[in-house]
Amino acid sequence: MNRKSLILLISFFSLLFFQIFVFNNMNIFGFVNPMIYIVFLVIYNFDSDQTLFILICFLLGFSTDFFSQSGGAHTIATLTMSFLRPILIRNSYGVTSEIPISFHNDTRRINKYTFLSLLFILHHLIYFSIVFFDLSAVHLILKYTFLTFMFSLTLSIMVLNLYRKPNDS
Amino acid sequence: MQRIINALIQYRNPILYFFLMGCSILFLTKKSKYHKTQLEEYGMYVTKELYDINHKLSNYFKLKKKNEELLKENKKLRELYLKSKSLALYPNAFAKKKHFPFKLKEANVIKNSFLNQRNNLIIDIGTSDGIKSDMGVISRNGVVGIINSVSKNYSSVISILNQDIKINVRLKKSNALGSMFWRGLNPLEFKIDDVVDNVSFKKGDTIITGGMSSYFPYGIPLGEIVDFESNSQNGYYSIDARLFEDPSLVNYVYVLSNEDREEILKLQENFQNE
Structure with a gap:
């Protein structure tokens, strides 16, 4: 087991832990609980095998659901994002340009934040759509998605800074 | 694999x-x-x-079959309807020992002309379905004509839009008899002659078949009175009538077969011979 896998393994459990015990109980404005565990989908290497990635993400979502007693919404949203990640990467870094090996291996800042925003907003949209699961609650879904997205993105950028190597820009 | x-x-x-x-x-x-x-x-x-x-x-995709079924059902209902309308002439039509001589057979109109002075129709049943000449043909809402000649599978019908045909009619309220014929222009406009001067009626009164011929039973509604004038010279009214249904537009018709027709004809023959 090399160093990268070890970091991923530790991240998996620590993100899960913080998500369940810290961020799920924040209740900003009474309802906003930022979702931090999606950071795992960002730090996982872009060029690695997707089959394993989908399985791990399913496990991640499933564990989050299991420990926060929330049906299957986290699972479905995370699973879908893991499946769609290559498309998002291609679209945010440019279809023709070179795709980086991992998130921190690249200096193109705008592309980085596009990828992050797309990942988070889609995840949140799917998550809240499944939580409400009602066509008449569209405005509620959008409101929850937007507010949670703001907090999740800010906190995730902070968390992602922890992964940066000292010599990175 | x-x-x-x-x-x-x-x-x-x-x-x-x-x-x-x-x-x-x-x-x-x-x-x-x-x-x-x-x-x-x-x-x-x-x-x-x-x-x-x-x-x-x-x-x-079932429409065609449904259409046929409905036509059959309509035939039955129409038979009952005719019976009920003709109660005045056949009071025992619904009784146990019923005698209502008219039977119905449904048919499709294949050709229908209405532009000539003497029009005719062709329908898709013939001798193989038991059709003979001189049977009455009615539609949903009135009389269409009389069978003229019959082949194996088809029959031609003299339309009532024919100036040679006169139909025996009654005014529904006063029961006065008359004969109706086409004026030759509009397929809805007819004229009624031979209504005696001493009956009273007004515009809008319904005209029904008279039941005095062997073609049609009593009581099929045909149209209504539009206008009339009394012809003081010969003591008869001259009435303008309007049909309920345009005979040039019918698609489905019913052929009336009168079981007693032979009997009536024989009696008439005897009458003439005497």
């Missing part, structure tokens, strides 16, 4: 994704009653729509 395995390996990610998605949805429905009912509702909606489409399509 190799190909199937290759395809499976090639599409392993989508397959895995949809498999795990199915698992999650199962998990979701097991855990949350709300999502279960909601999913069932959507499922119900989709199946309902599908069945709706299926129903509409199959209904459309």
